[in-house]
Each structure stands twice: as structure tokens, then as C-alpha cells.
Amino acid sequence: MPKVFQKSAAFFETFERKPGMQKTTHYCPGCGHGTLNKIIADQVAELGIQDQTIFVGPVGCGVFIYYYFESAGVSAAHGRASAVATGISRSNPDAIVISYQGDGDLAAIGTSNAIHAANRGENMIVFFVNNNVYGMTGGQLAPTTLLNQKTTTSPFGRSQSNDGFPLRVAEMIAGLDAPTLVARVGVNNPRNIRQASKVIKRGLEIQRDKKGYVFIEVLSQCPTNWKKNPQQACEWIDDVVSKQYPIGVLKDLADERGALERPRKEADFAAVAELLGLDAEAETVDKEMILPYEEMRFKFAGFGGQGVLSLGMMVAKMSMKRHLEVTWLPSYGPEMRGGVANSSVVAGKTPISSPVVDAPNVLVALNRPSLEKFGPLVPDDGLIVYNSSLIDQVPDGLKGKVHALPATDLAAAAGTVKAANVVVLGFIARLTGIFELSDIEAFLRETFKKPALLEVNLKAVSTGWDAAGDI
Amino acid sequence: MKKLVKGNEAVVIGALVAGCDAYYGYPITPASEIAQAASEYFLPLGKVFIQAECEVGAINMVFGSAASGLRTLTASSGPGISLKMEGISYLAGAQLPCVIVDVQRVGPGLGNIGPEQSDYFQVVKGGGHGDYRTIVLAPASVEETYRMTIEAFDLADRWRTPVFLLTDATLGQMMEPIDICQEPVHKVDKPWALDASPESNRNLVTSIYLDFDDMEAHIERLHENYRQISKTEARAEVSGAEDPQIVLTGYGITSRLLRSAIETLDARGIRAALIRPQTLWPFPTAIYQGSVKPGVPVLAVEMSRGQFVEDVRLALPKHQVSWYGRVGGNLPELEQIITQVERCLQEVSNA
Numbered sequence: 069m070p071k072v073f074q075k076s077a078a079f080f081e082t083f084e085r086k087p088g089m090q091k092t093t094h095y096c097p098g099c100g101h102g103t104l105n106k107i108i109a110d111q112v113a114e115l116g117i118q119d120q121t122i123f124v125g126p127v128g129c130g131v132f133i134y135y136y137f138e139s140a141g142v143s144a145a146h147g148r149a150s151a152v153a154t155g156i157s158r159s160n161p162d163a164i165v166i167s168y169q170g171d172g173d174l175a176a177i178g179t180s181n182a183i184h185a186a187n188r189g190e191n192m193i194v195f196f197v198n199n200n201v202y203g204m205t206g207g208q209l210a211p212t213t214l215l216n217q218k219t220t221t222s223p224f225g226r227s228q229s230n231d232g233f234p235l236r237v238a239e240m241i242a243g244l245d246a247p248t249l250v251a252r253v254g255v256n257n258p259r260n261i262r263q264a265s266k267v268i269k270r271g272l273e274i275q276r277d278k279k280g281y282v283f284i285e286v287l288s289q290c291p292t293n294w295k296k297n298p299q300q301a302c303e304w305i306d307d308v309v310s311k312q313y314p315i316g317v318l319k320d321l322a323d324e325r326g327a328l329e330r331p332r333k334e335a336d337f338a339a340v341a342e343l344l345g346l347d348a349e350a351e352t353v354d355k356e357m358i359l360p361y362e363e364m365r366f367k368f369a370g371f372g373g374q375g376v377l378s379l380g381m382m383v384a385k386m387s388m389k390r391h392l393e394v395t396w397l398p399s400y401g402p403e404m405r406g407g408v409a410n411s412s413v414v415a416g417k418t419p420i421s422s423p424v425v426d427a428p429n430v431l432v433a434l435n436r437p438s439l440e441k442f443g444p445l446v447p448d449d450g451l452i453v454y455n456s457s458l459i460d461q462v463p464d465g466l467k468g469k470v471h472a473l474p475a476t477d478l479a480a481a482a483g484t485v486k487a488a489n490v491v492v493l494g495f496i497a498r499l500t501g502i503f504e505l506s507d508i509e510a511f512l513r514e515t516f517k518k519p520a521l522l523e524v525n526l527k528a529v530s531t532g533w534d535a536a537g538d539i
Numbered sequence: 540m541k542k543l544v545k546g547n548e549a550v551v552i553g554a555l556v557a558g559c560d561a562y563y564g565y566p567i568t569p570a571s572e573i574a575q576a577a578s579e580y581f582l583p584l585g586k587v588f589i590q591a592e593c594e595v596g597a598i599n600m601v602f603g604s605a606a607s608g609l610r611t612l613t614a615s616s617g618p619g620i621s622l623k624m625e626g627i628s629y630l631a632g633a634q635l636p637c638v639i640v641d642v643q644r645v646g647p648g649l650g651n652i653g654p655e656q657s658d659y660f661q662v663v664k665g666g667g668h669g670d671y672r673t674i675v676l677a678p679a680s681v682e683e684t685y686r687m688t689i690e691a692f693d694l695a696d697r698w699r700t701p702v703f704l705l706t707d708a709t710l711g712q713m714m715e716p717i718d719i720c721q722e723p724v725h726k727v728d729k730p731w732a733l734d735a736s737p738e739s740n741r742n743l744v745t746s747i748y749l750d751f752d753d754m755e756a757h758i759e760r761l762h763e764n765y766r767q768i769s770k771t772e773a774r775a776e777v778s779g780a781e782d783p784q785i786v787l788t789g790y791g792i793t794s795r796l797l798r799s800a801i802e803t804l805d806a807r808g809i810r811a812a813l814i815r816p817q818t819l820w821p822f823p824t825a826i827y828q829g830s831v832k833p834g835v836p837v838l839a840v841e842m843s844r845g846q847f848v849e850d851v852r853l854a855l856p857k858h859q860v861s862w863y864g865r866v867g868g869n870l871p872e873l874e875q876i877i878t879q880v881e882r883c884l885q886e887v888s889n890a
Binding site: 085087118119120121122124131134138139140141142143144145148151152153154155156157158159160162163164180181183184188331332333334335337339340341343344346347352381384385388394395396397398420421422423424426 | 540541542543552555556558560561563580583584585586587589591592593595596597599600601602603604605606607608609611625626629633709712713714715716719721733734735736737739740741742743744745746747749750753792795796798799802870872873874
């Protein structure tokens with residue numbers, strides 16, 4: 069063990085990051101932070117991990133921890149040290165990541181981030197400095213303030229009815245499956261300091277060995293805000309505080325746990341291209357598409373579940389493979405939950421301005437509400453295809469050319485009503501002349517890998533194609 | 540190699556091509572496809588992906604990753620971006636590069652999941668506390684969403700700043716082909732980053748300077764950077780008639796609707812031009828001033844109640860700048876835009 073009065077090798081020789089008084093810390097006389105800093109520094113130096121160590125500082129009295137430790141440092145927002153430490157740990161799998169947080173920071177504003185970092189079993193060690201109060205801001209009530217304890221925001225003492233009970237954070241963390249070591253220590257007397265040193269060393273070894281998450285709650289004295297002298301403060305921890313927050317190891321699974329490696333890899337473009345399946349997507353069809361309109365403006369509408377989004381997507385994909393400019397715009401959200409869904413597809417030979425189809429030149433309406441909603445928007449030269457299996461009455465005054473197609477019945481005859489959209493695809497392809505039957509069949513072969521599904525869809529598309537032949 | 544993808548997926552593919560190493564996010568409609576695609580692609584490639592416990596957690600994980608020197612991405616929509624704003628202020632204060640995507644939906648409050656452009660003030664003017672700026676890119680197509688994501692990482696690294704990509708529910712949900720190729724990626728050395736090496740272990744990433752003069756000097760450094768960005772990075776696309784009777788202006792998906800309106804106006808014998816800002820901060824003021832002749836009226840169209848138009852008016856203080864917009868999830872309809880154009884022209888001829 070190093071000499072008690074020797075400055076640790078893990079500390080800076082002088083605290084040059086500190087404005088003024090660079091030989092002393094910013095901690096108040098008798099504060100537990102200084103003792104805890106010394107224990108951590110000694111153990112970091114002894115394990116020889118100083119160069120890999122990254123300190124995440126909190127907002128609170130620990131905010132200037134980077135003044136003292138000659139290691140990498142980062143200041144987190146209030147309560148966010150465990151989240152910042154998560155990002156650092158995942159980014160630097162070889163680092164020893166120390167998140168140093170107080171009781172306002174970790175147990176109040178940052179509880180969620182602290183609990184979830186613990187629950188993910190991040191490779192990090194969290195020091196939770198519990199001094200029962202918000203020290204830095206002037207001694208306000210903390211979640212850890214004892215019942216009846218007076219603070220600047222509990223001037224009559226903490227009351228159970230107004231403020232609830234003191235929060236035992238180490239016990240909460242120990243209740244989770246992921247943490248490897250959870251302990252509560254004190255830095256108020258030599259016996260507690262010796263025990264704390266042992267526990268902290270073990271925690272840092274767990275970090276060195278990548279064995280997961282370590283949580284060490286440290287009962288720390290705050291003479292300034294407790295309105296006690298340093299000796300009284302140290303005694304108060306023994307006599308009162310540690311009765312609410314018992315010192316000891318709550319959980320230690322280090323011996324049974326292996327290393328939790330989370331290595332990172334670099335991925336070059338080839339790896340990205342392979343994952344995205346770009347080769348398969350690259351197949352194009354070298355066929356000039358004959359468009360009956362300068363710009364095809366499709367609207368496919370029906371009940372959610374009738375496949376109007378995927379019908380639009382099939383038309384869009386086939387158009388793209390024929391080198392057309394294309395956009396596909398879905399309706400989504402509340403409309404998709406059982407109401408009227410639709411997708412708009414615009415395809416043409418020049419860049420597409422608006423992807424919104426206000427006046428479709430091809431409307432497919434698979435149910436009556438769709439025909440009533442969009443039918444009147446189709447201009448004189450437009451086409452309307454409606455599902456006559458489900459629509460028995462066509463609204464008056466439609467301007468476009470109207471075609472009835474019993475899509476649901478034809479799909480059912482082909483094998484499943486779900487293929488009504490593919491029946492429509494065959495029908496409109498022939499009606500408009502945009503795709504050959506063989507083109508669609510080739511596309512369906514690329515799309516449907518299951519033979520039974522492919523067979524039904526091939527049957528459906530030819531049924532639709534044939535139906536258009538009668539016109 | 541062309542692939543038909545949603546705007547939201549294009550973000551993730553752009554990020555992969557740009558060599559992004561880490562994604563942290565939280566589900567929210569209409570941005571969730573970004574987190575979904577990131578989970579699908581990042582993990583098999585050995586990159587970091589975490590679905591965080593909250594938006595606040597996600598942006599602070601971004602802080603940790605960015606401080607470690609990784610190219611880092613997060614995405615959300617209005618309500619989530621509000622939650623991230625504290626973290627974005629810290630990222631700006633600590634000069635950490637990262638890319639943040641806002642797929643705008645309807646606000647305020649819970650609003651709805653339709654498209655809007657009402658996060659303009661929040662994203663373009665700051666949103667978090669303190670005296671900072673972020674670069675804001677505004678794509679108008681899925682292809683541009685892809686390209687600008689790649690570019691956003693370069694800009695973030697070059698200027699050591701968070702960069703926003705501001706899209707909306709329409710752009711995020713619509714599909715268009717993108718052309719995916721190997722792109723030049725301009726990664727820079729980050730000697731300030733924390734990478735657990737002996738060389739970096741005295742580095743400090745912070746936004747706190749206790750001494751007032753030190754703090755003032757730090758803010759001045761940030762603003763010197765902002766001045767350089769303003770000088771070099773402002774961009775807009777000008778198109779349409781060369782000698783217009785009226786100039787239409789709008790960003791993102793709205794500019795696509797304006798392009799359609801200009802085509803229709805042209806067919807009706809009205810000459811109109813379009814200015815489409817591609818950066819919202821820095822705002823392309825010089826391009827506005829150089830492209831709009833004196834006396835030509837301007838119509839700013841946005842899917843918000845008069846946010847974007849303020850910057851247009853600041854850029855063109857001597858012009859008649861009118862506003863038109865739809866909100867609540869509605870897109871401005873073509874005929875409505877035409878009517879507004881006719882109204883503007885009538886007002887000019889009356890004057």
C-alpha cells in the first residue's frame with residue numbers, strides 16, 4: 069500500500085486545469101470527495117491503467133474531477149454521466165471508463181440513465197457519491213436526504229408525506245441481473261477507507277478484465293452543508309447515515325463472469341454494398357417504357373390490408389428498373405389502422421417535382437370510400453379502375469374512363485384474396501401498356517421467393533391481364 | 540447501383556457510406572425507420588447501435604461517442620428533438636461533431652404524425668440554451684437526403700460542430716431511387732478526441748470555463764468558427780424563369796410543390812423562379828440578394844405559421860415578401876399556391 073501522505077502518481081503534480089490555488093483541491097475542508105479521489109487515484113496507479121482511463125465528470129461537487137486526475141476527462145450534462153460513459157465505453161472497448169456522480173446527478177435527474185446503463189451491463193465503473201444533499205448548489209434536499217434531515221429546501225426536515233423516503237440506490241442496482249459488483253462503502257474513518265480501497269480495487273480490476281458493470285456507492289461527509297465540523301460529520305456517518313445506508317458488498321459476481329467484449333469493426337464500402345444487397349438491386353431492364361401520359365400519376369387506394377401500398381411499390385420498382393424517375397408516397401399512420409390507405413406513385417422521364425398526386429391520371433380504388441374520395445379528382449383523360457367485387461355503386465359525375473374489375477373475386481379464384489393487388493397490377497399494365505405480362509412475371513419471380521406464394525401471384529397477375537383483354 | 544428506398548432509410552445508407560460508426564436513438568413516428576434500419580445494418584457490420592432508454596440518453600451517448608472521435612448519428616422527430624436540445628447545446632459548447640436528423644412532424648405538443656416544417660425556429664435558431672449555432676441542411680428528395688447525410692458528416696468533422704439534417708414526415712416516408720456508390724469520405728484527424736491511447740489521455744472535452752474571460756474567449760472561438768461557416772457553406776438552388784415576375788421560395792418538400800406550381804404557372808404564361816435554400820443555417824442571404832431583382836415580389840411557402848419567412852424577410856428587407864402555408868399535416872395544394880401567386884401579382888399591379 070502506498071504511503072498515506074504521498075500524492076498519487078495518477079494525480080497531476082499541480083492542478084493546472086484549475087483557475088487559481090493549483091496546489092489544493094476545490095473541495096471544502098473535511099469533504100469526503102478528496103479522500104475518495106485519493107483512493108481511486110492510488111488504485112488506478114497501482115493497476116497501471118492511468119493511460120486507458122477516461123473520467124466522466126458530473127454536474128455537482130465532482131464537476132471538476134478532471135482538475136486532479138492525469139487521465140482523459142469529459143464533462144457531462146447534469147445527470148447524464150452514465151449515458152455519456154455508455155457512448156465512450158462502446159466507442160472505446162479498451163478504455164477504463166469511470167463515471168463519477170453525486171446523489172442529485174445520479175439518483176434524481178439522471179436516475180433513468182443510471183439504471184439503464186447498469187441494466188445493459190456497460191463496461192464501466194460508477195462511483196455514486198452519496199452525501200445526502202446537493203452540495204454544489206447550496207445544500208438542498210436530495211433523494212438520499214434522511215428523514216427529518218434539514219436542508220435548504222427542507223427547512224423543517226425531510227417529511228415522508230411531502231418528500232417520500234430516502235432512496236437506497238445501491239439496493240436498486242443490486243436488484244438488476246446485469247451488474248457484476250455492487251457495493252456501498254464509506255470514507256469517514258480508517259477502517260472504512262481500507263475496505264473502500266479493497267472494493268474499489270476489485271471494481272477497477274473488473275473493468276480491466278471487461279467483466280461488466282460496477283456500482284460503488286460511497287457514503288461521503290459534507291460538513292459544510294450538514295453544518296457540522298469534519299469530525300462530527302465523520303461520526304454522523306457511523307452513528308446515523310450508515311443505519312439508513314448499510315455499508316457492505318451487495319453483489320459480487322466477478323469470479324463467475326467472463327469478459328464482456330463489445331469489439332468495434334470498421335466496415336468498408338464493399339461490406340456495406342454486400343449487406344445492402346446492391347448487386348441484386350442493380351439488375352435493370354433495358355426496355356423503353358411507353359407512357360400513355362407524359363407523367364404517370366397513380367393513386368392506389370383501399371382498405372388497410374388490401375395491399376395498396378405494396379401495389380404502388382411494385383409499380384415504382386418496376387418503373388425504376390426501366391430507368392424512369394419515380395416517387396412513391398404512402399398515406400400512413402391513423403389512416404393505416406383499418407381506414408382508407410393509399411399510395412401515390414409518380415413516374416416519368418424527367419425529374420419529378422411534386423410527389424403528391426392531387427389529380428391522378430390512373431386511379432385504382434379497391435373499396436367504396438376510396439372511389440368516393442378520389443374518383444372525382446380524376447381528370448377527363450384519366451383512368452379509373454374500381455374493385456367491382458366490393459363496390460356495387462359508382463358515384464355520379466366521374467370524368468375519367470371507368471373500368472370495373474372484380475379484383476377480390478378474381479384473386480380468390482387464383483388462390484387468395486390477398487392477391488387482389490396483383491390482379492390489379494396485371495389489369496392496369498395491359499390497360500395502360502406500361503408493362504408486358506412477361507415483365508411482371510419476371511419481377512414477381514424476383515420478389516416472391518416462396519414457391520407457393522409465387523404460384524398464386526403468377527396466377528393472379530395473368531387473371532388481371534386477361535381481364536383487360538376483354539376491353 | 541440504384542435502390543428504391545424511403546427517405547428515412549436513405550439517411551442510414553448515407554451514414555454507412557460516410558463511415559458512420561455509431562447510432563443512438565429512440566423510436567418515434569415518423570422517424571422510426573431510421574432507428575430500425577440502423578439496427579439492421581450497424582450491428583452486422585460491427586458498428587455501435589443502441590436503442591437508448593430515452594431521447595436524452597440517446598443524445599448523451601452521442602456526446603460520448605463524438606467525444607471519442609467516432610462519426611455518430613442520431614435521429615428523431617419534433618417532440619424527441621425538444622428533449623435532445625439540452626444535449627445539443629453541450630455538443631455545440633464542447634465542439635463535438637455529430638449528425639442529428641429531425642424528421643419534422645406536427646406540433647406543438649403531441650401534435651400528430653403528419654408532415655410539418657414547424658421545427659424551423661427550434662432547429663435553425665438554436666433551441667438549446669446558450670449562444671451557439673448548428674449547421675442545418677435541408678434536402679428536398681430522397682437522393683438528396685442520402686447525399687446530404689454523407690456531406691453532413693464531412694461538415695461536422697471539418698467545423699467541429701453538430702450538423703442537423705432537417706427533413707419531414709413526407710420526405711422520410713416517401714420512396715425514391717438513390718444511386719449508391721463509393722463516395723469520397725473526408726475523415727479528419729481528431730487529436731482532441733478520447734481514444735484510450737497514451738497520446739490522448741491528457742485530453743479534456745468540456746464546455747465549462749469557470750473563469751469569465753476564459754469563457755468569453757471560448758465563445759468567441761465558437762463564433763469565429765460560425766463566421767467562417769457563414770462565409771463558405773451557405774447554399775441554395777435557383778431555378779425557373781430567368782426574368783421572373785415573381786420568386787417563390789421554400790425549403791425541403793415544399794420546394795418540390797413549388798416546382799410543380801412553377802411548371803403550371805409557366806403553362807399559364809406567368810414567369811416564376813424558385814429559390815430553394817439547401818442550408819438553413821447558414822442562411823443563403825447573399826444568394827437571395829443576388830437573385831431577386833428590385834421590385835420583384837417574393838412568396839415564401841412553408842408548412843409552418845410564418846417561421847421560415849422571417850429569414851427571407853431579413854434577407855430581402857426591401858422586397859415585398861408574402862407568406863403562404865398549411866399546417867396540421869396538410870401539404871399546400873397546387874391550386875392554392877397558384878391562387879397565392881396571382882394574389883401577390885395583383886397586389887404588385889395595384890401598388
